[in-house]
């Protein structure tokens with residue numbers, strides 16, 4: 133990632149996604165690694181600043197660089213984007229959902245995949261209710277408790 137070679141990154145992503153797809157027994161999904169994120173991509177959540185997933189084509193796109201400053205995304209952010217987008221794939225292909233929503237369960241699944249992939253301990257996610265019946269992750273509490281949880 134540091135040298136900015138998207139071909140190598142794409143191959144590593146494809147290997148990871150193939151292994152995950154085989155494990156979950158779902159069809160393989162495609163991956164395109166792109167450089168600078170276009171500005172028209174909307175920021176929908178903390179984990180989705182740099183990727184998207186199209187259910188019709190089963191294609192994940194991940195951007196390696198930030199839109200404005202063209203800086204290379206950190207490894208952790210990039211991997212967490214990949215896990216997030218793969219969980220959209222799972223929603224359709226594994227669970228047969230008609231749509232893939234950013235529910236609390238969705239973030240729990242994405243977090244489990246991420247920590248398993250990195251070999252880091254799983255953190256218990258703490259949630260705070262916000263307006264409109266929605267929830268957001270309480271990162272302060274989540275990170276504080278993370279050190280001692282399983």
Ligand SMILES: [Zn+2]
Pocket residue numbers: 180216220234
């Ligand atoms: Zn998403």
